[in-house]
Amino acid sequence: MSRAARLLTPLAGLAGIAGFLGLWELAVVVFDIKAFALPRPSRIVSDMASNPGFFVRNGWATAREAGIGLAVGALAGAVIAVPMAHLRVIDRAVAPVATLVQVTPIIGYAPAIVLWLGPGLGPIVVITALVCFVPFLFGAASGLRSVDPDTLELLRSVDARWWEELWRLRVPHAVPYLFAAARTAIGLSLIGAALGEWFALVDEGLGWAIKQGINFNAAPQVWGATFTMGALGLAGLGLVGLAERASGLGRPEPGR
Amino acid sequence: MPGFVEVEQVTKAFDTRRGPVVALADVELSIARGEIVSLIGPSGCGKSTLVRLVGGLLAPDRGSLRVDGQDPVVARAAKSFALAPQSPALLDWRSVRDNARLLVRVNRGAERHPVLDDAAIDDLLREVGLGDFLDARPRQLSGGMRQRVSLVRAFALGAPVLLMDEPFAALDEITRAEMRYLLLRLWSHHRSTIVFVTHSISEAVMLSDRVVVMAPRPGRIVAVETIGLERPRHEAQEDSVAFLGHVATIRRALHRAMAS
Numbered sequence: 001m002s003r004a005a006r007l008l009t010p011l012a013g014l015a016g017i018a019g020f021l022g023l024w025e026l027a028v029v030v031f032d033i034k035a036f037a038l039p040r041p042s043r044i045v046s047d048m049a050s051n052p053g054f055f056v057r058n059g060w061a062t063a064r065e066a067g068i069g070l071a072v073g074a075l076a077g078a079v080i081a082v083p084m085a086h087l088r089v090i091d092r093a094v095a096p097v098a099t100l101v102q103v104t105p106i107i108g109y110a111p112a113i114v115l116w117l118g119p120g121l122g123p124i125v126v127i128t129a130l131v132c133f134v135p136f137l138f139g140a141a142s143g144l145r146s147v148d149p150d151t152l153e154l155l156r157s158v159d160a161r162w163w164e165e166l167w168r169l170r171v172p173h174a175v176p177y178l179f180a181a182a183r184t185a186i187g188l189s190l191i192g193a194a195l196g197e198w199f200a201l202v203d204e205g206l207g208w209a210i211k212q213g214i215n216f217n218a219a220p221q222v223w224g225a226t227f228t229m230g231a232l233g234l235a236g237l238g239l240v241g242l243a244e245r246a247s248g249l250g251r252p253e254p255g256r
Numbered sequence: 257m258p259g260f261v262e263v264e265q266v267t268k269a270f271d272t273r274r275g276p277v278v279a280l281a282d283v284e285l286s287i288a289r290g291e292i293v294s295l296i297g298p299s300g301c302g303k304s305t306l307v308r309l310v311g312g313l314l315a316p317d318r319g320s321l322r323v324d325g326q327d328p329v330v331a332r333a334a335k336s337f338a339l340a341p342q343s344p345a346l347l348d349w350r351s352v353r354d355n356a357r358l359l360v361r362v363n364r365g366a367e368r369h370p371v372l373d374d375a376a377i378d379d380l381l382r383e384v385g386l387g388d389f390l391d392a393r394p395r396q397l398s399g400g401m402r403q404r405v406s407l408v409r410a411f412a413l414g415a416p417v418l419l420m421d422e423p424f425a426a427l428d429e430i431t432r433a434e435m436r437y438l439l440l441r442l443w444s445h446h447r448s449t450i451v452f453v454t455h456s457i458s459e460a461v462m463l464s465d466r467v468v469v470m471a472p473r474p475g476r477i478v479a480v481e482t483i484g485l486e487r488p489r490h491e492a493q494e495d496s497v498a499f500l501g502h503v504a505t506i507r508r509a510l511h512r513a514m515a516s
Contacts, residue, residue: 148343148345150341150342150343150345151345151346151347153313153339153341153345154339154341154345154358154359155362156313157311157313157332157337157338157339157419158332158335158337158338158359158362158363158366158413159332159333159335159363159366160362160363161363164362164363168347168358168362169347172347172349248349249349
């Protein structure tokens with residue numbers, strides 16, 4: 001990639017977001033959409049600027065819940081993926097259960113989790129971990145299996161132990177898959193945490209702020225919290241990109 | 257006197273959807289310590305299967321194999337084999353230096369023979385012209401350079417037997433010729449026993465003490481040509497009458513193998 005392209009690539013992301021918000025702003029003006037139905041982005045931002053502490057405080061609460069839930073889900077997915085990648089029978093047994101977890105709506109099981117664990121951070125983390133777990137599970141299992149057969153045979157030719165095979169070959173192969181899973185899971189973790197806040201009887205977080213805004217018909221609060229979630233998602237994606245680059249194990253750079 | 261590698265009446269079949277396919281039938285081969293033996297033959301004649309049986313990576317259905325008097329599985333557990341597969345099989349996320357040390361590092365301490373230490377492996381990498389690339393990643397190297405790392409990795413283990421399954425097949429002709437002389441140079445220092453699979457007659461003749469010609473359906477040995485060229489071998493020998501005679505003999509044996 002040329003120096004100019006390297007400098008311009010991050011700007012392309014900002015330009016994409018600016019273009020999207022610009023079209024939104026234009027559509028509201030051109031089609032004369034009422035603010036209670038869909039406010040202009042500039043209006044949402046100015047409302048947020050009038051009470052930034054509210055969004056920072058609640059954004060931090062949701063980010064913390066999402067981060068912990070994501071880490072728990074990633075760890076559980078990666079650990080369970082090891083026997084799945086090793087034994088087809090375990091893969092066959094676990095995959096349908098994971099798919100069931102993935103397709104069951106959070107609102108179906110969230111109240112039960114709150115009942116079991118009680119209100120607070122616990123059920124939010126569990127709900128978030130459950131929604132994040134599946135992409136990590138399938139991603140890690142695919143990555144652990146995707147090793148080069150020649151390299152695998154090379155290690156076996158010197159009677160490598162199973163854990164050496166795992167650590168020296170399979171885990172590094174799985175890392176790009178885990179980063180891809182993390183990209184999907186960032187958004188899921190924020191949605192999981194926000195929805196968890198709806199059920200977990202907490203009084204902070206962006207999910208709580210959205211619920212409260214709906215109850216009190218406070219559209220600026222609803223949209224401000226939504227924008228804050230979007231910003232958190234983008235920040236999370238940026239962090240994943242940085243971690244991927246630092247690891248040296250990421251996906252190959254796409255072409256021009 | 258038994259050979260260093262002994263293959264006795266070995267038969268191996270694989271189950272396929274169309275039923276069992278006999279990859280090797282009643283194969284007999286004895287290889288002396290320090291000998292270079294090339295296996296040549298059309299695709300499907302069981303060359304790679306024979307290499308994997310010798311290396312303890314596959315078990316025979318019938319017959320027996322011994323390596324220095326041991327079962328190949330026991331020899332494999334003692335890291336007696338250094339494999340050089342067709343692809344260089346380098347770890348993309350590790351440096352050239354780390355890749356060259358891989359076989360020494362894995363299952364460390366299981367070997368019953370001396371292995372090269374880190375400094376000696378670095379020296380070997382310098383000897384094959386990779387001195388400026390010790391910290392480079394494999395993707396920064398050409399195909400020939402990657403294959404040189406693979407060769408150094410194999411010799412670094414100091415294993416008594418090198419199993420080389422078409423290691424130069426993916427290289428262009430000029431690089432391939434360079435690699436065979438590089439292999440001979442490294443072998444002259446270490447004198448390992450080498451079982452070398454190839455499709456190239458001239459490569460087999462130039463490298464080997466004996467060339468084993470194999471035929472398919474079922475995989476079997478149909479001819480063994482002893483190469484009388486003096487060692488150390490050099491490029492000028494490729495124009496010699498003796499070299500060309502061996503090439504012609506093996507070519508005829510291959511034609512017969514393919515017609516059979």
